Amino acid sequence: MSKHILLVGGGSGGHVFPLIAVAEALKTADSSTRIMMLGDGPFLAEACAAAGLKYKRIHSGKLRRYFDLRNLLVPFQSFIGLLQSLWILFWFMPDAVLTKGGAVAVMPALAARLYAIRVYTHESDAVPGLANRVIGKFAKLIFVSFESTAKYFKEGRAVLSGLPIRPGILSGSKEEALQKFNLRGDRKTILVAGGSQGAKRINDLILDSLISFVKTYQIIHQCGQGQLPEVKKTVERYGESPEIQANYRLFPFFDSGEMALAYAAADVVISRGGASNLFEISALGKPAIIIPLSLAASRGDQIDNAKEFQTYGGIMMEEENITPALVLNQLQELLEPDRYREVSLKIKSFAKLDAASHISQILLS
Incomplete structure (x- = not known):
């Protein structure tokens, strides 16, 4: 009888891509496995459609750690999410549930616990977020990306797995990449990767001295869909610069195949400190400059990730x-x-x- 596995997550690529990688590994290990994705957000819906995975959306209530009237809605949103999770799990009845943390994961994990279904969770970052601290109290195992993360959970429950990455990311051809981006092979190429949402501070850094960068290097700049209009305006202010036209390539976002080619073309990567970025960069052995989100804009998870990555040769630079x-x-x-x-x-x-x-072998065991 085929196994039923439920994968839960949503939000940015950092939470979605590892689940897609696990889903692919599950199908490789046992093609009869029935997989369902549960979560929220357009990014997850698009990724599931592209991967041919069944997807169900649920409501979730994100607790903001500052005064916000939307926090008043969290109990109601969470209760709706719990009822939805109980209903979906009743009909799908998975053998195991793997969550990727984040607010959307809590209610499905709790529903699975109420049904006595095995719950596993994965923590991408060096310091776990609030959702995984909660889920970790009753999860059978917590998969962690960084060895130092184990200390935040009960002894014996954390398993060092690393972070699942999309297999296709490793398959880019340098020759094909240079052709796609219309770049030269005799000039060093820098990939500026701001993640699925872009990184304004990194965009500004490149744009403020674009001429200086393109005099020496070829730049592939992934700026984020929401920031594309502003970035394009700034580039246009430089006018018809031959060096920019020859050595600067601007993109809002890359799908998996395009990202593989961007990595293949790059000699060095400039990136945020999201765990998915760091593990993809390391899998390819690309020297990197990591500019994590500041404490003013985050809970500091990217800073902790970047500090660990720094011990393996990465360069960390504080955005301030x-x-x-x-x-x-x-x-x-x-x-x-x-x-x-x-x-x-x-x-x-x-x-x-x-x-x-x-991870897939443990879920199927």
Whole structure:
């Protein structure tokens, strides 16, 4: 009899892509496995449609850690989410549930607990978020990406799995990538990856000294869909610069295939400190400059991630202190041949390429 596995998550690519990777590993391990995705947000719906996965949407209440009138709605939204979860789980009746944390995961995990279904959760970041701290109290196992994360959970319950990454990310061809982006093979290429939502501070950093960057490097700039109009306006102010036209490529967002090619073309990556970004970069052995979200704009999870990644050769720069000159200097140092080889090897040791397979085997056991 085929197994039924429920995967729960939503929000940004950092929560969605690892679940897609686990779903692919489950189908590879046992093609008869029935998989359902549960969560919210257009990003998850689009990813499930692209992967051919069954998807159900539920309501969730996100508790904001500051005064916000929307917090008054959280109990009602959560209660609706619990009722939806109980109903969906009753009819699907999974053998195991894997959540990816986040507010949307709490009610399905609780519903599974009420049905005595095995609950597992995965924590991407070095320091767990509130949802996984709650789910971790009754989950059978907590899969963690960073070894240091285990201390936040009951002894023996955390399993170091690494972060599942999309298999296709590793398959990009450099020759094909240079052709797609119309770039030269004899010039170093920098990928500026702001994630699915973009990163305004990183966009501004590149745009403020765009001429300086393109004089030396080819730039593939993924700026985020919501920030595309503003970025395009700024680029247009430079006028008909031959160097920008030759060496600058602007994109709002990459799908998995395009992201694989962008990574393949890149010699160095400039990125936020989201765990998915770090594990993809490390799997490819790409030297990287990591600019995590500041404490003013986050709970500090990206800073903790970047600090761990730094021990494997990544360069961490705080966004409050970065300047184009500092970044250009770091790029020059990273691209020195001996330094480049050393950092590439060290960063690759951070990756755990079997993460999705490891998790899928436990879910199917």
